[in-house]
Amino acid sequence: MHKAKTMAIMIGVVILAVACTPKRERAEIVVGIESFPSSLDPRYPADAYSSKVQSLIFNGLLKFNAKLLLVPDLANGYEFLSDTKIRFHLRQDVQFHDGRAFTAKDVKYTYDSIVKPGSLSPLAGIFRKIANTKVVDPFTLEITLKESFAPFLTALTVGIVPEGADEIAGPSFQERPVGTGPFQYGAQAKDQWIRLTGFPKYFSGAPKPASLEFQTIRDDTTRVLKILHGEVDLLQNAVPLVMAQWLKTRGKLIMMSEPGINYNYLAFNLRDPMLKNVRVREALAMAIDREALIEFQLKGFARLATGMLAPTNEYYEPNVSQIDYDPQVAAGLLDSAGFPDPDGEGPAKRFTLTLKTSHRRDRVAMARAIARYWEAVGVGVKVASFEWGTFYRDIRTGNFQTFTSTWVGITDPDIYHYVFHSGQIPPVGANRGSFENATVDELVVAAREESDPALRKKYYSQVQKLISLELPYVDLWYEDNVAFLRPEIQGYTLRPDAGFMGLVNTTRGSQDKPETESMPETLP
Amino acid sequence: MMLSYLWKRILLLIPTLYVVITLVFFLVHLIPGDPVDAILGEQARPADRERLVHELHLDQNLWVQHSYFLVGLMHGDLGVSLYDRTPVSQIIKEKFWATFQLALFAMAVALAIALPLGLVSALKQDRWEDHSAMLVALLGISIPNFYLGPLLILLFPIYLGWFDVSGKEGLTSLILPGITLGTALAAMVSRMTRTSMLEVMRADYVRTAKAKGLKPMRVYLKHAFRSALIPVVTVIGLQFGALLAGTVVTEKIFNWPGIGSQLLEGIGRRDYPVVQGCVLTIALTFMLVNLMTDLLYARLDPRVKLGKG
DSSP states (O other): OHHHHHHHHHHHHHHHHHHTSOOOOOOSEEEEESSOOSOOSTTOOOSHHHHHHHHHHOOOSEEEOTTOOEEESSEEEEEEEETTEEEEEEOSSOBOTTSOBOOHHHHHHHHHHHHSTTOOOTTHHHHTTEEEEEEEETTEEEEEESSOOTTHHHHTTSOOOOTTGGGOSSSOTTTSOOOSSSEEEEEEETTTEEEEEEOTTOTTOOOSOSEEEEEEOOOHHHHHHHHHHTSOSEEESOSOHHHHHHHHHHOSSEEEEEEEEEEEEEEEOTTSTTTTSHHHHHHHHHTOOHHHIIIIISTTOEEEOSSSSOTTSTTOOOOSOOOOOOHHHHHHHHHHTTOOOTTTTSSOOSOEEEEEEESOHHHHHHHHHHHHHHHHTTOEEEEEEEOHHHHHHHHHTTOOSEEEEEEOOOOSTTHHHHHHOGGGOTTSSSOTTOOOOHHHHHHHHHHHHOOOHHHHHHHHHHHHHHHHHHOSEEEEEEEEEEEEEOTTEESOOOOTTOOSGGGGGOEEOOTTSOSSTTOOOOOO | OHHHHHHHHHHHHHHHHHHHHHHHHHHHHHSSSOHHHHHHOTTOOHHHHHHHHHHTTTTSOHHHHHHHHHHHHHTTOOOBOTTTOOBHHHHHHHHHHHHHHHHHHHHHHHHHHHHHHHHHHHHTTTSHHHHHHHHHHHHHHHSOHHHHHHHHHIIIIIIIOOSOSSOOOSGGGGHHHHHHHHHHHHHHHHHHHHHHHHHHHTSHHHHHHHHTTOOHHHIIIIIIHHHHHHHHHHHHHHHHHHHHHHHHHHHHHTTOOSHHHHHHHHHHTTOHHHHHHHHHHHHHHHHHHHHHHHHHHHHHOTTOOTTOO
């Protein structure tokens, strides 16, 4: 049995090799996330987790505060010298993590590098609106735009990288990011975890936790089990709602939930011969009992939506046309639109639609629930779920009848241009259902050229009202942000955009403190 | 004799690998969706999309792309990840080792469970020991990994407080994924051991040995068991490949940074070079293990002559 011995030795060696992987010291706060941030360079905000982690390492000239208002960050203030010229006064007490002082040159470098030839930055489009970035003195900067473009300020939330970031030899900037933010980059194991450490010289004071770790845990169940076991301290919007209910009743963890801004919708393809009829769209919208879906499918963790902008948005328009659940009226509308039910309660359908969705389990369940409501008014539905890449390809190219999806983190109302302007019909933009309305076109263009916020607001109010009548989308709901924390974690606050800025004030207390004393719990 | 056989087998790997590579190449490119979406995100301008598509050679004929890949491969170059530009060979080097450790450990777990179980149930055929051992085996093969994994996590870390839920740090992190991955194999091997052992126990030479007055236990353990292992080795060899494939699910549950989770990630991002690299590695390992099994077979059973028929 010579072989057996060899085999045993081999296995022994392997086990030893694993045993030698040292156990890392636990970070003060460990956050479980669903997927690994694809980039730590703020000029490449490819996915939601990238932006959220980047915002802890970097600061922009401006930022969205906890109420999602645009406020100065690295800038002390700014003034419009004309419609196309903005002057920024910069903070003078800011240091990069490597000790260098922050100046206007860094800002210019960052913006120029986004648009340099060959740049793959998704931000290149909006930064090409800049005609010239001029360093007036180390702490004054002037940006001249090619044309008046109101949503431009939003782009200035992009994190500032130090001058010369791309020219440093060795590992690329993306692997060793240096910013001005409350946390500095520590280490990472690709696809597994990222470590950040507190930056003591952060300009608005050192953050409370000494170290943070973001751990990628792809499996839903494992993620939940890890927080139960205490290997993870915080899960934010990373627990399936079915399990959220169960976790909440277990009582050991702290649950926080607050209204969020992630907008769920159902889109129609207006090129479809049936769906181009607004009465059909209205009937289909009316046939869905959104309140019941929120209560039963989403366990109450959502609010009815009235448009793409959530109520927290400055440009939110509450007085839009609302559609209430009424299957009888819906059926009548379909009859009058020329789609009578051939046999009433019988199996024959008025017509059949395909409802596309991604393959996530909760998405599929939701699509099936919507399908049942449509079937109840005599419309046949085929629910087709696809793996994300396939699904995204289909909707991006306009290859669908109806689909459900989510717009994540909408802050600027200019999204209405991207989603509903007739010039944004695929393959160009995100007007995936080919919505065409001349008034909406004019309004969204006027609004982006108008720098007076009051006038902009007026335009966008009209846009929201028009869209609510035309129904290219069925507004479903805004998802709540739901976080679970270990009882020993204190001071965390949720933000409407589900960012991680609350970690700056979060600490790990001792475990024997009363569990829910200082813990906010805002439940619906 | 032995050497020329070995050479022949190794040469035969080349056409097989070519077929695998080609098949995988066209299959991954058939999946709808493309890596450009993953790289540029929602708001990409058409011009940027086109430029990137061109840079990644995605606008060229598939056969041309395929030949690029083959030429690279002949130079030992598996390409770079479309997603983050890391060389694929580097990704595989890191990830394969992790998977290999897990698979080997799972194998050890499987053997440690299966051989005694199979032996006992053969020796106690049709008695309660046999029935309960085979019931355990039935359970082992029927419970899917995606269910067994969370179950083990619930039992050990959550209720008993042993080990971490997931991750790859320290020796104990191998235990739960190892058991999860090894159970199905254990079940199969124990059944195989039982059957094979029963067969050998009825063989003439065993009867002869017993007739000569050797103690039955000694006959079974010393003579019969060794012969009974021959078909078992084949099963183990073949199943090692299945084990490697099975790591995809187990690695996801246990956050094991291996080639299985990398493959999953690669498919999601349409990262063609990474997918090709991972499949190539898995296929190559599978073939090499098969080859090794055949060689081992000859060592265990002198009646097997390699290279003849």
